[in-house]
Amino acid sequence: MVKSSVFLALSLVWVTSVASAQEPAKPLYVLEDSYLRWRLLPAEQAYLSIDGKHLKQYVEDLTAISRRYRDHGHPQFWGRITGTEADAENAQWLLDKFRKIGLSDVREQSLDLPPQWVPASWSVSASASGKTVALESAQPTSTSPGTPASGLDLEAVDVALASEGDLAGRDLRGKAVFFYSADYTSRQAPISDYAIKRIGDRGAAAIFVIVGLPGNLRTQFYPVGSTVPTFSLGLQDGVAIRDLIGQSRGGQPPRVKIRLDVKTVPNLKTATVWGSLPGTGDETIFVVAHRDGWFEGATDNASGVATMLGLAEYFAKIPREQRRRTIHFLGTSGHHDNSGMTGHWLADHKEMFAKTALIINCEHTSAEQLVYRGGVIRRTNTTVPLRWYVGGSPRLEQIVVKAYDAFGVATYAEPEPSAGGEMGPYYQLAPSLQLIEGNLYWHSDRETAEVVPPTGLAASTRAYAKIITDVNQLGLKDLLRPQATEARR
Template sequence: MRNGLILFLLTLAAAAMPIAADDGAWFGTPVPPGASDPRKPVMKYDDVFAPVPVDFAHRPGRGDELLDGAALKKDHRRIVGFSLESLDAGDKVWGRRAATPAFMHVIEWTVNEFKAAGLRDAKVERYAVPTTMWVPRSWQLQVVGDPAFGSGTQTVTLQSAFPQPGGATIPGGSLTAPVVFAGRGTDADLAGRDVKGKIAVVHIRPEPSLFGSAEQGVAGRMVDRGAVGVINAVEGPGNALYFDTRFACGKAPCFMVGGQDGWFLEQVIGKAAGAGVLDRLKINVGLSSDEKSGLTSANGVAIIPGQSGKRIILNAHADGYFQGGDDNASGLAVLVGLARYLARQPQPRHTLMFVASGGHHGPGNGPASLVAAHPELKDDTLLVLNLEHVAYLDVVRGKTRAVNNTGMVWETSVTESAKAVGVTNESPFLIDLWSRAPRCYGVATYQSAGAGVPGDLGGYRTLGVPMTQMIQSGTFYHSSGDVYEAVPAEGLERAARFHAFLIEQVDRAADALVTAGKGTPYKSTLLDCGSLATGTRSSQQP
């Protein structure tokens, strides 16, 4: 009788215990693939549906062929090539990161191109970096296997995991902690959730990029609430690598993972909670890092002398994470193309100053260092024009549900992403010029302009002069998905020809039109687009 009672109680206890999923390892969730190959595009770029073509007439003897898409694309390939040299060299945060050998190589190449084009005073201007540069030595991010998650469950390493800046070396090399899903990190998401002593998983939704993501800063807040680490799971195509300071969390270990790794992690968290075994789900993180000091970075500068010393500065930052195809190999390729083209034109009224700047992706601030080294710019600058993210093919949500990722699949558009136009003083003349970008050159922009100029122009603000640009950050902003193939030759040509037009018009106009503020009475005298309108010729990529 007594033995029967014991057997009955044991049977009840066994029935109350969580039972491993019948679907197999990880509750039947497919294990994610490795990280997307950083040498290849995540998206499909298909010539069957090629980018919207261009057709610009070449004027005899004016050097218009220097702005052809094929010519610009050759420079674009060379610039991306410096990033791939960094990858081959084994750099952990690879690309054209400021103050690194690959970055210095691209600056030296740019200056040599300026010299070959006949520009004056072309040189590399080095400057000391006052801060340190964080460099990871090694890392790992694993979801620890447990039989409670299904038969055959083994520990899974998330291959797209990339540590974010500032994370210190973990004592003992690694730590293991339970996981908590923090949603998007809003107060509603965190209501009733305890993150203390746990690794928080935050869902990151690019809008349309990390630059616009509402989850910026959430990782830091998780650590402030007691989390021992954070995983930023990016809702994005493939399984790309991401690197962005806005998703770091101080000295604590903080990672970003690509779309497929993030989907797997969130699926497993949900299924473990449903099976009553979430308390057994653990994450193991390892991180070793350094802070490098005593660094030197640089700007590449050159001029086309004008009839006066008053300057128009053309800037493009030369550094970039990973391949940095759009950010900012596109802007730098257009800068070099414009230098060649404008050097072939009649002498301008204003001196044109070309700047390939550093410190946007990495330590230091190239534009601020340039301004400090050239005090004459304070009184001798009319306008600063920035070339940044100028020709990225748009990536949008499709109509088919993704199999092993969040939401719908992503598709590549045949047009570049629409850019935000910024004119700091909201000069009616400059805004009128910008209105010709879509109308005459087929450049995709928003239907309005504003005073905001995010990006590389911050270091020029102390000059107190008008600044202008068009800029957009796309789905693969600050990721290994920002590749050479994502920037079409047609887009580079559209951007280059419009900016050549803008520079020539500014140079010819009265300075008062450029410096005029918002609301100043203005009557347009610009000609219609005429023969500048886009047509059907395709600019084939080499």
């Protein structure tokens, strides 16, 4: 008796705390104005001219380009998609900004794209015992095969977490297979320890990964290597289909109708947007940012483009005779379409980096820390810590560590051993560095400008400006990776 009333009291406490977590109290401050700011030492006051709110306007401009593309006949697969009019529009936008800032040699280098994967339209619905639910949040994984024009009509099965145990003894051949993943930030094949491959190997005819983030997010995955139509699904839709499957147990299993019209479009073009700030010598620094992105792509990579522009503005104000090295600014074609055109062009033109002191990749430089707590995603007044890579001499490493400390750039405890992604094809050709991270909304339709703190933009951009300034105090050979110095002997 005593026990059960204690239990009841505890449950009430638990229920109350869950309820309060779901409904935060009214805010006491305006979040946009109240993100934590780093107070700069007198020696760093010069970098105050790099203003986060000003950079945030660039993020707003770029996300508006995405929405325009969506609202002009692309309601399902949208963003600043490589090879589309959104790509052309943001290239033009960047050229204008480079010119306004006063960069030299501002130009667009046109690049021919390989045939592009374009999911023109799709629909997914499930029905059981007269009840039909449309799975609106379904989003095909990049490069997913389409269905025949008539679509697919498949039996639905739920394999829980798709662990080996969940799949043991299950016949998945020819079925639409749903699994749940708590691997919230993965948008890649390794999600849930390669569950998509495990399911595909067992003969599934379609695969759905339910991304366990609260709400009903649309998420865009990178290619997952699947040979059958494969989709991500928001949690609300995921629970609905799992309920449908569960409730029909012992009777007729639900059917899933899938139609995915994929086109392969040849002869599209993209571009690298170039601009330069000439220095006094013949050595160079490269500052790159990928222009493409899925959905609004506010962190990925409007934030990085804003950071690049912030650096261009900062150094354009410094007289040429005080600029030791020429800085090349590149708005790259990006990598979400899997072609990485700019990256491969640069890797094929190693001579570009013959006298390069530093490459800075501006990619995902600011994202609000979101916390999944009490069944909802809560906002906070701080930025996510960033993953970071630096490849160069120990002196370069120390310059970088000090700059992140000086401007309040939160990072993972250890740097990354390599730099994949946009800079992947060429980062080893010169000393190089990047900061990169998204939050829970990365690659989703919730990745809007709202969750890009201006303070994060300011911190990353100021740190990069200080790094460029400090690097310009050192000769080329003092910056190279130890193994590169060895190779040049």
